[in-house]
Amino acid sequence: MAGNSMGPLLLVGCGKMGGAMLDGWRARGLTGAGVAIVEPSADPRFAALDGVAVHAAPDGLAADFRPGVVVLAVKPQSMDAVLPHYRRFAGPDTVFLSIAAGKTIAYFEQALGPAAIVRSMPNTPAAVGQGMTVAVPNGAVSPAQRQACDGLLAAVGDVAWVEDEGLIDAVTAVSGGGPAYVFLLIECLAEAGREAGLPADLSMRLARTTVAGSGALVQASTDPAATLRRNVTSPNGTTQEALAVLMAEEGGLQPLMTRAIAAATRRSRELAG
Numbered sequence: 001m002a003g004n005s006m007g008p009l010l011l012v013g014c015g016k017m018g019g020a021m022l023d024g025w026r027a028r029g030l031t032g033a034g035v036a037i038v039e040p041s042a043d044p045r046f047a048a049l050d051g052v053a054v055h056a057a058p059d060g061l062a063a064d065f066r067p068g069v070v071v072l073a074v075k076p077q078s079m080d081a082v083l084p085h086y087r088r089f090a091g092p093d094t095v096f097l098s099i100a101a102g103k104t105i106a107y108f109e110q111a112l113g114p115a116a117i118v119r120s121m122p123n124t125p126a127a128v129g130q131g132m133t134v135a136v137p138n139g140a141v142s143p144a145q146r147q148a149c150d151g152l153l154a155a156v157g158d159v160a161w162v163e164d165e166g167l168i169d170a171v172t173a174v175s176g177g178g179p180a181y182v183f184l185l186i187e188c189l190a191e192a193g194r195e196a197g198l199p200a201d202l203s204m205r206l207a208r209t210t211v212a213g214s215g216a217l218v219q220a221s222t223d224p225a226a227t228l229r230r231n232v233t234s235p236n237g238t239t240q241e242a243l244a245v246l247m248a249e250e251g252g253l254q255p256l257m258t259r260a261i262a263a264a265t266r267r268s269r270e271l272a273g
């Protein structure tokens with residue numbers, strides 16, 4: 001995997017998102033020898049990470065350990081306490097790849113001193129190689145370090161690099177949190193089916209398979225989503241009735257989604273601290 005080319009990978013925080021990325025990397029050939037993890041929780045699944053060094057705290061890392069990439073995957077609220085332990089790695093041979101919501105490049109520069117920093121926003125479908133990440137580098141990131149980060153991120157899905165860091169708060173709202181909205185759609189669809197008289201387990205099966213199938217279709221198709229929607233909507237048929245509700249100017253899905261994304265974008269800005 002290209003991400004290993006700079007030297008060992010250090011993953012700081014292996015929870016839901018760090019763990020999803022690790023699953024994706026390992027499925028694509030990241031070997032145990034190339035990765036170390038610092039993660040305080042004793043998750044039993046770490047026992048299955050053949051050859052990966054998992055440390056409960058940074059003092060478990062060997063004195064001569066020199067990571068090429070440090071992936072910062074702890075909560076934004078933990079970052080102040082975590083960063084001082086990794087400041088010693090700041091230098092031309094190490095790039096810090098943050099996935100934390102809200103935390104800005106300026107924040108990391110202040111905490112780490114002169115350091116190569118990539119701020120990124122992935123999402124949990126990375127676990128199955130279908131993630132979406134947007135990344136922005138600071139001026140100290142070398143072309144090789146950018147390539148290494150791109151390799152790590154591209155190994156678990158699609159990657160877009162941007163120059164304008166100001167976009168990342170809205171990215172966080174749309175694609176970072178996006179899987180949660182889609183899973184909520186499954187929950188709502190299943191519950192609505194149950195209320196329409198379907199057995200709960202059948203309704204959930206319909207909702208899951210329909211969302212998964214629609215995702216696969218949009219991925220495989222070059223048609224716009226609106227065309228795929230119209231393909232389902234027979235004139236004067238059943239879908240048209242549902243869409244009249246969902247696409248109402250007031251109380252429909254668009255104004256609701258716009259409000260939701262604005263709220264998440266605002267929260268991302270607040271998390272900058």
Ligand SMILES: NC(=O)C1=CN([C@@H]2O[C@H](COP(=O)(O)OP(=O)(O)OC[C@H]3O[C@@H](n4cnc5c(N)ncnc54)[C@H](OP(=O)(O)O)[C@@H]3O)[C@@H](O)[C@H]2O)C=CC1
Nearest residue numbers: 013014015016017038039041073074075076099100101122
């Ligand atoms: N979840 C998601 O879908 C996404 C999350 N993110 C970002 O990813 C980051 C992690 O989020 P998420 O995975 O959801 O959160 P989690 O709480 O699941 O993961 C964070 C992990 O870091 C561990 N941790 C706490 N303190 C330390 C420490 N000092 N050193 C090393 N590890 C530590 C936590 O252990 P313990 O639980 O024992 O405290 C936990 O396992 C956040 O910054 C978030 O903004 C970005 C995109 C999507």
Ligand SMILES: O=C(O)[C@@H]1CCC=N1
Nearest residue numbers: 101172173176177178
């Ligand atoms: O909810 C959060 O703050 C994180 C960032 C995007 C997805 N999860």
